[in-house]
Amino acid sequence: MQTVSLCGSTGSIGQSACRILGQAQHLTCKTLIFGRNEAKAREQIALLRPSYAGCLEKETALRIKREFSFLKEVFYGEGLTEAASLPSDIFVSAVSGSAGTAFSFAALKGARRLALANKETLVMAGQIFMKEALQRGVSVYPVDSEHNALYQCLQGEERENVESLVLTASGGPFRGFGAEELARVTPAQALKHPTWSMGKKITIDSATMANKGLEIIEASCLFSFPEERIEVVVHPQSIIHSMVRMRDGSLKALLGEPDMRLPLAYAFDYPRRERYGWGHCDLTRLGPLTFEAPDEKAFPALPLARAALHGGGILPLVYNRVNEEAVKAFLAGKIPFTGIAGSIERYLGEYSGNNRIPGSVEEVEETDKEIYQRIRNDLELT
Ligand SMILES: NC(=O)c1ccc[n+]([C@@H]2O[C@H](COP(=O)([O-])OP(=O)(O)OC[C@H]3O[C@@H](n4cnc5c(N)ncnc54)[C@H](OP(=O)(O)O)[C@@H]3O)[C@@H](O)[C@H]2O)c1
Structure with a gap:
């Protein structure tokens, strides 16, 4: 029996993880951490x-604590990172945004294996994080579906045989839109992702393609590839x-239904593969699979991420924080959709x-706090 700590349980990834825990005989939930969604958390705790x-x-x-007498302790506020550092076999890091980074670091103190969904951890502090994981003997398995696919495709391959990593992108709800149309899109439109059902922040990031930008930085850190050897192709x-x-001209790909339980199960069970009964991909019903180059002019958040990674230093941190605050400002109706990439460009400049x-x-x-203090007035966040 493997014990699992689930952090961000009430979110989109957290709920997928709960569904696996609900059916897996070999996994048991030890710690469950959430933010404010008490109703959903109650269901999960009862289950x-x-x-x-x-x-x-x-x-x-x-x-x-009063309602569920089997709980030994319920942590809150500042105590949450202590909850995240309790010993467990597997820790699922699935809090959204930059807030997730502290939980990922806390998890390194108590977990043996980390199922890492929170990409901001790697964007903000990737090298420090991977080094500490190595020192503490914690194995890190990426849950982001693209990185999980890369991880699987790289298994058994000599590094010198790999030419580049190819991240696929859905293109989001505004694929094919021009800059003028993009300036008018609303939060409601941006929150409708064509293929994935996800939390709000990552859904907006997918619409601007900042998500793919963050993923380039994440891939570079996880697999030690420079920015110029990480390609992006739109695959709706x-x-x-x-x-x-590969060097010989082959492309090695991982296919599957867009279902986050698949990468989660891989991270839980590697090197075993359990038969959970879902995720079956019927190739005869898929229809055509298409590919196109990303429109970097209409979606400048993508090349800006490359610039941040290339520039190094604190630029990935700047990219991440400005993007996160700009997404909030867009959702609150304070800036237009195109203002998200516009803000990133301005502050990277x-x-x-530095x-x-x-x-x-x-x-x-x-540093992250300093960046926040500097940008908050511009994005009318006070
Ligand atoms: N969703 C996906 O398919 C997907 C795919 C790849 C990668 N990811 C990455 O996975 C992470 C989670 O994404 P998501 O879509 O699952 O997000 P989400 O649906 O917005 O869920 C976020 C979770 O984090 C909790 N939370 C937020 N702030 C917190 C805080 N300060 N302290 C404790 N808990 C907090 C929320 O709690 P309450 O709701 O209870 O307040 C919720 O459980 C992100 O980093 C995202 O980039 C997601």
Whole structure:
């Protein structure tokens, strides 16, 4: 029996993970951490009967502790990172956005294996994180479907035989739109993803293609490939999750239904493969699989991520924080859709030439706060 700590349980990835835990005989939930969605968390606690829980609000924590007597402790507020560092065999890091980074780091203290969905961890502090994971003997398995596919395609391949990594992108809801049309799109339109059902932040990131930008940085950190050896191809059906281009001209791809339980199960069970009874991909019913180059002019968040990665230093941090705050501003109706990439471009320009490289997670957090202080007024976040 493997114990699982699930962080971000009430979100899109968290709920997929709960569905696996609900049916897997060999996995048991030890700790369940969520933010504010008490109703969903109650269902999950009743179903999975974890030993520990954690949430943001004290009042919620006290109510839950009273209701579920089998819980040994319910953590809240600042205590949440302590909950994340409790020992477990597998830790699922699935809090959304930059807030997830602290949980991923806390998990390294108690987990043996990390199923990493939170890509911001790698964008903000990738090298520090991977180094600490290695030092502590924690195996990191990417859950982001593209990176999970790359991880699988790279198995058994000599690095010198790999020419490049090929990330696939759905193209989001505005594929084919020009800059003028994009300036008028609303949050409701941007929140309708054509193939994946995900949390709000990543759904907007998919619409701007900042998600693919973050994924280029994530892939570079996970697999130690430079930006120029990471390609992006738009594949609207989201069946090929990513590919590896080999030196001999072959392309190795991972195919599957767009279902996040597949990469989660891989991260839980590797090297075994369990028969869960879902995820069957009927090739005869798929229809055509198509590919096209991304429109980098209409979606400048993509080339801007390459520039941030190439520039190095704190630029990936700037990209990440400005994007996250700009997404909030867009959802609140304060800036237009095109203002998201516009804000990223502006601040990457302002910070370019800043060669500081944070050497610890504390320095990353401090720098991230500084960037936030600098941008908040412009994005009317006060
Ligand atoms: N969704 C996908 O298909 C997908 C695919 C690839 C990668 N990812 C990555 O996975 C991560 C999660 O994405 P998602 O789509 O599942 O997000 P989501 O649906 O928005 O869920 C976020 C989860 O994090 C919790 N949370 C947020 N802030 C928190 C905080 N400060 N403390 C504790 N819990 C907090 C939320 O709790 P409450 O809702 O209870 O407040 C919720 O459980 C992101 O980094 C995303 O980029 C997601």
